[in-house]
Amino acid sequence: MTKNTHDADVTFIEALAKLLHDNDLTELQVKREYGEDDSLNVRVSRAAPVAAPVQVAAPAPVAAAPAAAAPAAADSDANDPANHPGAVASPMVGTVYMQAEPGAPSFISVGDTVSEGDTLLIVEAMKTMNHIPAPRAGKVTRILVGDGDPVEFGSPLVILE
Incomplete structure (x- = not known):
């Protein structure tokens, strides 16, 4: 070299x-x-920033059974969009664009029905526009990102049902 x-x-x-x-x-x-x-x-x-430890006073004893905390944790996991079976995850790190060019209509809206292979949105990575296709046919029930939002690999973008 x-x-x-x-x-x-x-x-x-x-x-x-x-x-x-x-x-x-x-x-x-x-x-x-x-x-x-x-x-x-x-x-x-690089390592993700680590939050400074916070000291909290010990809580007062509570009469509730410890099993009551388990459903709350299960609810938070169930509400996490990344765990949803219809979540479409980002295949790369980049910036999301909801339309092909500024001023053009968005590729999708909540309530739209898409076919397998339809473009859901674009993720720009290193000045390359990557069209993200629908992995299966379905109805768009949630859009989890906005135009211009940065995304990480594996971040949920859209929920299809």
Whole structure:
């Protein structure tokens, strides 16, 4: 590897780190092909910010049975859109766009019926517009992201039922 290629790779990695920081992302992965037998595979990540520990006074004893807390935890898991069986997850880190171009109608609205393969929205990653297709036919019951929202890999985008 020549010095110029090395310097260009370092500059590229520094630009990825800046992109990671500026967009408040936790991870970014890129593969760069230079030729048939030469490539650069880069994964830049950072630890998620850790909240400072909060000291709380010990709660007073409660007469309620401990089993009462279990249904509340189950309800919060059931209400989590990521656990919904109809959730369509983001296949990548990027920015969501609800329409093909500014001023155009949105691809979907709540209540719309979509067919398998219909475009639900676009996720832009590294200046590439990636159309996110419906994995199956169904009715759009919830849209969990807004136009211009940043998303992480695996974030729920839409609920189809």
